[in-house]
Amino acid sequence: MTQPERKNFPRIATALLHLGLCLAGLTSAGCNLGETTTTTRPPTAPTTMSIQQLASRLQLRVVRCGKFVGELSDGQNSVIIIAAPHKRVLVNGRPLETNEPITATGSTIMVSTSLEKRIKQNLRPRNYKPTNTQNPVPAKPQNTPNGPIVVLDAGHGGKDTGAISAAGYREKDIVLNVTRLVAKQLRDSNVRVVMTRNKDVYVGLDRRVYIANTSKCVLFVSIHADAAANKTVRGFTVYVPRREKNNSPSHRVGKNVEQQLKGFTKNRGVRKHSKNLRVLENTNCPAMLIEMGYLSNRYEAARLSTYQTQQKIANSIATAILSYLK
């Protein structure tokens, strides 16, 4: 210690004493200090939100909010959210892969905030204008001017949802997806395709028959998914007109479909329906109605809701039709 340092010693000692007292004060006020720090920290962003909040962020309306299933819509888009344990998000009938939690709270359904962006990417644009909004006149046959015409009939639509699975999958959405995929494949093979509906719209049964009978089609194919009270029932069925004999063209193309779909699920065969189905009995060309599987069966419903399965079934139906047309 040098001379000047010794001179300053009392001052340094006083300063150290002060510092000690200050530290002692801070220690005794530790809880307050902690509290102050917590309240001044910026609040963390919430990671979940209710489907009502999600709807408002996406500019959609909540049109259905059940215990486990919620639906948001703006008339052009439909977003179905199914809470755990089934946990699914369907945007315009197409499943969205999701690992985020979706939970039913009893009063609403809570979703992860990160879902908003992903749903948004899959919504139709605001200015989306489907053709023929009022009158669903079939899309004109395309491609080859002299190619055969096939009428594809996606069952149900609009106010008629068709069967709904326990997890909320709707027949009208699934059959429209599959029908569109079949149409694409047939058109790619120069078949002229007329669709009785190409969007989520209600078309009456007689209107469907009228479209078929004025289109000069060589084949009418109606696409559906089944439901039964017995939840274990599963499998696909191909229905043909009751009036026809067993070796009719409808049977032949029905057998083709059976051949293609065999192995995918249980084969319930090519049959005549117990009831007179107008789209089969009143159409004046070979006709069949394909029930792809049972939405009342949890396992089958989950499969039918995926794009991969829809694509597989569409491939099979298109292949069967093309082989019949050859």
Ligand SMILES: [Zn+2]
């Ligand atoms: Zn149906």
